[in-house]
Amino acid sequence: MLTVGNWATPESNSANLMRSSDVMPTAFEQFYDFSHNRQWLVIKTKMLNRLFQLSKQHKSGLVPDFSWVTQHNASSVKGAHITNKYANDYYYNACRVPMLLAQSHDPLAQKTLTSMLHFFAKHPTVTAGYTMSGKPLNDYQSASFSAPLLMATSWYLNQGYDSLFFHEQWIFAKAMTKHDYYNATLTMYAIMFSQGRL
Incomplete structure (x- = not known):
């Protein structure tokens, strides 16, 4: 699995720390296609498994920024x-997970993503951060959270998440x-990612 940095050596306290936004199944597949090194497929499978386990631990289906x-x-x-202090919450790292899973055809990526989308589709407004039980951490919206959801739902049109797709377009207004x-980078990603789907 990927470590959170080259400083996270086996001797450090962070050697077994996983950042949820480092789980990038499509990128890992592309790295494998380029290098023919099967280690990238092992990394993809291991990290997706851990992310799926985290999602299944809570009714919300959300994943935290970090985990052991x-x-x-x-x-x-x-x-x-x-x-x-927000390491165990769905915060400014985990908010990227929906867009990182959206294009993957891996069943675990799809199951994890749809659990998260199901949670957000039940709320008329997505706020900036949530506890694992689904309690909002703030009362304001942020493009950092809405843009990745807009990107993800653009790949799941007509599958029960269309209201979420339209609600999150507020970032363009x-x-x-x-x-x-x-915020600006994720908004630009949303513009490019959602081309032809808006």
């Missing part, structure tokens, strides 16, 4: 040696921010 992983399991980072590269 072993050869066979994934678990919460609560009480562990990590300083990020606002002026592009000049002081938040993260």
